[in-house]
Amino acid sequence: MNQAALAARRAFAPNWAARGALIALAIYSVYAMGQLDITWDRLATGFGEAGRFLARMWPPNFERWGLLVEGMLESIQIAILASALGILLSLPLGLMAARNLSPAILSAPTRAFIALCRSLHYVIVAILFVKAIGFGALAGVAALTIASMGFIAKLFAEAIEEISMKQVEAIRATGAGLGAVLLYGVLPQVASRFTGFCLYQLDSNLRNSTLVGIVGAGGIGGTLFAAFKRFDYDFVAAILISIIALIFLAEVISGRIRAAMR
Template sequence: MTAAAARDAFRPNWAARGGFVALALYSAYAATQLDITWARLLVGFGEAGRFLARMVPPNFERWELLLEGMLESLQIAVLSTVLGILVSLPLGLLAARNLTPLWVNAPVRGLVAVCRSLHYVIVAILFVKAIGFGALAGIAALTIASMGFVAKLFAEAVEEISMKQVEAIRATGAGPGAVLLYGVLPQVASRFVGFSLYQLDSNLRNSTLVGIVGAGGIGGTLFAAFKRFDYDFVCAILLTIIALIFVAELVSGRIRAALR
């Protein structure tokens, strides 16, 4: 390699370097505007240590209240996932650009985008104001969130299928239903199951948060324990939530392995 070729191969990218410098300068500026200082961090670490000390040991004496909240969160997660998947399946098919014309997939994709545009906690607040406190508001909020996530991924999976199999089914004179059943769904079934299991895991976590705004589940119990400064019971609730998520992850992993 000549000296000129070596210089060309390792020519510095001044645009990228300038971008990194600008990012570093803006990060420093943003930190000063948000009053992020070492003094505040040191005070915060000390307060965090005292807070964690008050959480140990965890208090499981009110296990009945804990179990009731966890069961409600589990029910919210399962129902919202099932409803979201049932709605996402037709939405994903209608949003796929290789199956439907523009005048069909464009508004459907817009609807899916609207479902994804707001955080599920904000949606839960809206439903709490609309239909009142309780699990129904949480189910409605997480159903909307599930629709936005699963329908988008399912539509993208359908757009990546091989159209040769679809055309072969159409060549036999099959109708739209048979084309979907034998030409489209077999190619995306495993991915759709994976999306659904991931959404169930996500809804298990999210169902603990929507309760904080009054949408049912263990989140309400957790928020009430924080307000009472009952930190040992808070620790028990957090450990139970972590255990539930671990169990759900193990079960979903087994299901994915069985479907491969």
């Protein structure tokens, strides 16, 4: 057998380890469905109930538009405040967590703090703040600020660690201080990526602000939860349509901003 035939056989040789892993995954999925009582009968019943539920949501009821607008504005305010505070606090955290700029004695505990901010889901954090400071938008702003810090600071630190140190060392060689090094050596290399991170976090907080309200942290989520409890499904549909429209609008605006910065 010539070398070309041997190479072809090796190129298309079966990967028995991968096949075994897929078979094991399939077997475990069937086992897990049985443990969780996921059956075709339950799915069929659920689809039927879902059809009746969707029928009760149509047509959407926008008669209480004042209540809807009030909740949407509060969600937007929560998202903007949380994003601004989270980004502002993430700047020093990202710089301190970058291992190419900070010593290990500073970067290690900073990274641990960032990991702590990311370890709990923002809804759980919102519940904790609701219990600590009471119902309202303040709890939502605090919870989403913590979530923003955990996300932005981590990505910002990783972006700084990927920069070219030659530019930083050149500015240091001129005798420039720390502020000048960061302003002229670090920031120009990460500005576009950092802007993208910030826009994504704002977009994410707009979605998340509608969810924290369900646990009492302000915003349209509280209005949505109250409508569900009243079985006011046509108003629920109006709220959901408004939330989807808000997210689409935010996506269009952020896309225009990214395009303008290229």
